[in-house]
Amino acid sequence: MDKKITIPGEVSFVAGLLLVSIAISLMVIAGFGISTISSLPYVLSCIVKQISFGLWNPIFQIGLLLVLVAITRRFKSGYIISIVLSLLFGMILDFFMNALSGLPTEFWERILYFVSGYLIMCLAIALMVGSKIPLMIIDTFLNDLTIFFHVTYRRIKTLFDIICVVLSVIFSIVFLDQLVGVGIGTVILAFITGIGVHGLSTILSKVIIIKPWSSKLGEMVK
Template identity: 30%
Template sequence: MKQHKHINPFAQDIIQRYLLFIIGLFFSAMGVAITKKGELGVSPISSVANVMSIRLSQLSLGYWLIIWNCALILGQILLLRQKFQWIQLLQVPLSFLFGWFTDFGVWLISFFTPTKYWMQICLVIAGTIVLGFGISLAVIANVILNSGEAFVKALSDTIHKEFGNVKVFFDISCVGIAVLLSFLFFHKLVGTREGTIFAALCTGFVVKFFNRLLKKTLETFLVKSIEPDMKK
C-alpha cells in the first residue's frame, strides 16, 4: 500500500501563518489604495511614498512604497548591524508584494472618481477600516513584522526607548518628511491632508477591534488544523 507523506505539523503551521500574513498584506494594500483614491492623504507610513508618486509619477505608488520599505529595511541593518537577523530579509519580497497589491488596488477602483467631499471622507474611512483589518491579520499571523514596525523596533532597541513612544515619533517624522517634500516640490500641501491625520488617529483602534473579534477564532483554527498530524 502507498504511504501518504504528511507535512511536518510545525512546517504546516508556519506555511498557514505566512499565508494569513500575505492575506493581511493584501487587505492592508487595498486599504492604502482606497484611502489614496480619496485624495485626502494616506496613512503616515505611506505618506512619503504618496508624495513622491505624485511628484515623480513615472513610478506608481506601489513602486514608491517598495522603495520606501526597502529603505526602512536598510535602516534596520544599519541600526542593528551584527544583531540584525537575516530572516528579516523576508521583508524584501513581502515589500514587493505589498507594492504590487497596492497598485492592483489602485487599478481595481480606478473606475470610481469621488466628486464630492463627503465621498472622499467615506473613502478615507473605508480605507482605514480595510487597512486596520489587514494589519490585524498580519499581527495574528505572528511571523514577521512589516518593514515599518520592524524599523521602529530596531530603533527602540538601539536607543532603549519604549516601542510605543518611538512609533509615535516615527509616524510624526513620516508625516513631517512628507509635508517637507510637498512644499519643496509643489510649494503647497499635497498628498498629506486630513485623511493622514484620521488614519494616524483611528487605525490603531480599528486594529484593536479586529484583534478582539478575530484573534481567538483564527488562532484556534491554526492550532486545530495541525492537531490531526501531531497525533499521528
C-alpha cells in the same frame, strides 16, 4: 462554546497584505490624506512620476532597512523575507491603484472610501500582526529600534510618524506647490488606527486561531 477556526499564519499575512493594499488605494482616491507611513512614498511618487506609488514603497522600506542595519550593525535572515514581502506589497498596491482608479469621486463617495479604507486597514493590520511571521520592513524597523535603544515602541512610532509627516509636507510644498498625501484624514488615522486594530484583533481572537505552518518563520526575526 463554539470551536475556533484555525487559520495558517501565512494565509493570514497574505490576506492582510491584499487588504491593506485595497485600503491604501481607497484612501488615496478619497483624497483626505493617507496614513503617515504611506504619505512619504505617495508624495515621492507624485514628484517622480516615472516611479509608481507601489514601487516607491519597497524603495522606501529597503532604505529604512539599510538605516536599521547601519545603526544596529546586525542583519537577520528574516530581513530577506521582509524585502521579498515589500516588493510583493508594491506590486499588489499598484494593481489595486489601477483597478480602483475609475471609481466615482463625489464627496459622499469619497467619505465612504475613507471610512471603508480605515476599517479594511485595521482588519489587515490585525491579520498581519496576528500571523506571527516576519513582518514588513517598517514593522521590523520600528520593533528593532525599540529594542536597540531600550525605549518604548510608542516613542519610536511617534517620532517616526512625525518625521514622515514633516518630510511629506516639506517635499509637497517645495516640489509640488501644494499639500499632497497629508490631510485631515492623516491626523484622524493617527488617533484611531490603534483603537480599530485593537478592537478587531479582540473580535478575531474570539473566533479564530492564527498559527503559522512553519515554526521557523517566527524565529527568523528574533
